[in-house]
Amino acid sequence: MQNKSKINVGVVGATGYTGLELVKMLIKHPFFHLTYIANSEGGTTINKLHPSLNGVCEDVVQKADIDTMALTCKLVFLALPHKTAMAYVKPLLEKGVKVVDLSADYRLPQDIYEAFYCPHTDAKNLEHVVYGLPELNREAIKSAKLVANPGCFPTSAILGLLPFMDKRIENTPIIIDAKTGVSGAGKKLSEVTHFVNVNDNLFAYNPLLHRHAPEIADKLNVSFDEVSFVPHLVPVNRGMISSIYIQVSGDFDALDVVKEFYKNDVHVRVSASPVDMKNVAGTNFCDIYAQRKGKMLFISSSIDNLMRGASSQAVVNANLMMGFDETTAIPDIAYVP
Numbered sequence: 315m316q317n318k319s320k321i322n323v324g325v326v327g328a329t330g331y332t333g334l335e336l337v338k339m340l341i342k343h344p345f346f347h348l349t350y351i352a353n354s355e356g357g358t359t360i361n362k363l364h365p366s367l368n369g370v371c372e373d374v375v376q377k378a379d380i381d382t383m384a385l386t387c388k389l390v391f392l393a394l395p396h397k398t399a400m401a402y403v404k405p406l407l408e409k410g411v412k413v414v415d416l417s418a419d420y421r422l423p424q425d426i427y428e429a430f431y432c433p434h435t436d437a438k439n440l441e442h443v444v445y446g447l448p449e450l451n452r453e454a455i456k457s458a459k460l461v462a463n464p465g466c467f468p469t470s471a472i473l474g475l476l477p478f479m480d481k482r483i484e485n486t487p488i489i490i491d492a493k494t495g496v497s498g499a500g501k502k503l504s505e506v507t508h509f510v511n512v513n514d515n516l517f518a519y520n521p522l523l524h525r526h527a528p529e530i531a532d533k534l535n536v537s538f539d540e541v542s543f544v545p546h547l548v549p550v551n552r553g554m555i556s557s558i559y560i561q562v563s564g565d566f567d568a569l570d571v572v573k574e575f576y577k578n579d580v581h582v583r584v585s586a587s588p589v590d591m592k593n594v595a596g597t598n599f600c601d602i603y604a605q606r607k608g609k610m611l612f613i614s615s616s617i618d619n620l621m622r623g624a625s626s627q628a629v630v631n632a633n634l635m636m637g638f639d640e641t642t643a644i645p646d647i648a649y650v651p
């Protein structure tokens with residue numbers, strides 16, 4: 315499958331939820347040609363894995379193989395579990411293939427990663443990896459060979475907090491109360507995400523010690539102790555809201571600060587009222603609202619965990635890495651109602 319005018323790309327981990335979202339964007343991309351789709355076993359087609367693609371895309375899904383990826387692709391998206399991804403990154407980079415990794419494997423310095431995940435087997439590539447939050451690292455992403463796509467909670471929390479970090483009173487807590495849809499847990503079955511446990515229910519999990527707290531702290535240049543992060547599972551398929559509380563000083567209008575900070579960022583929208591999940595569902599938008607009362611600042615930040623929290627942000631990163639406009643093939647119409 316050759317297409318001389320387009321750049322050949324691949325998706326590994328196509329069985330999963332983020333893999334599906336990647337495929338949906340890449341088959342419509344005007345400058346990328348999706349030449350390689352893989353999962354762990356192969357021997358199937360993408361529409362058999364995801365019947366929503368019947369008649370739209372029925373391409374073969376291969377058993378993931380690094381040599382074939384390197385022969386077929388200039389850039390590969392890894393939509394794989396943590397720990398699995400790093401085994402692919404090292405050989406792919408050695409063979410000259412660019413990588414956007416959706417897992418957590420390259421998001422953190424080695425010591426922090428190992429404290430929250432597992433031993434790192436590819437520390438060398440941590441030296442040059444770029445954290446793929448375009449609003450933070452756009453220029454570096456353009457020349458990156460390896461981009462670590464941010465976690466979903468860190469994306470919503472960091473985007474909400476960035477405009478206010480220079481206004482925050484030092485050493486006061488950063489409190490992030492976040493809610494996520496169940497697709498954030500991936501496709502694998504588990505007791506926690508069982509319908510009967512999630513439906514009609516609401517609960518916190520991993521309070522204060524969730525592995526995304528160190529990612530948020532590291533990217534905001536604050537200590538782990540300053541970040542109090544509590545995620546909750548809510549009975550929706552997709553969506554994420556972070557309700558953030560910090561103490562600030564100085565004379566400023568909260569919404570004006572957000573507007574000014576993101577005036578050149580097409581994928582952040584400032585909202586005059588508290589944000590919701592539906593208005594960003596299926597898009598790469600992060601909607602942000604802020605309200606101040608004296609020292610207390612409330613920030614409300616909403617994303618689609620599968621899109622801005624994973625796959626559409628990954629395609630934005632790939633667009634930048636390959637010299638295209640970052641909005642290319644990125645959905646901007648939300649699934650409303």
Ligand SMILES: NC(=O)C1=CN([C@@H]2O[C@H](COP(=O)(O)OP(=O)(O)OC[C@H]3O[C@@H](n4cnc5c(N)ncnc54)[C@H](OP(=O)(O)O)[C@@H]3O)[C@@H](O)[C@H]2O)C=CC1
Nearest residue numbers: 327329330331332353354393394416417498500501619624
């Ligand atoms: N879901 C979300 O909202 C977000 C997810 N992420 C991250 O993105 C990555 C993918 O997430 P998600 O799509 O939800 O996960 P899923 O569990 O839904 O999908 C991952 C898929 O990877 C495939 N896979 C596993 N091992 C291998 C292997 N060795 N080689 C090839 N394929 C393999 C599996 O399919 P099979 O067994 O059929 O091969 C599995 O379905 C994860 O690292 C996740 O943490 C990041 C941000 C948000």
Ligand SMILES: CC(=O)N[C@@H](CCC(=O)OP(=O)(O)O)C(=O)O
Nearest residue numbers: 417418465466467494496498499
């Ligand atoms: C509901 C649910 O379980 N969500 C996941 C976050 C998924 C994600 O975006 O982050 P990673 O890429 O770091 O896995 C969790 O809390 O671990």
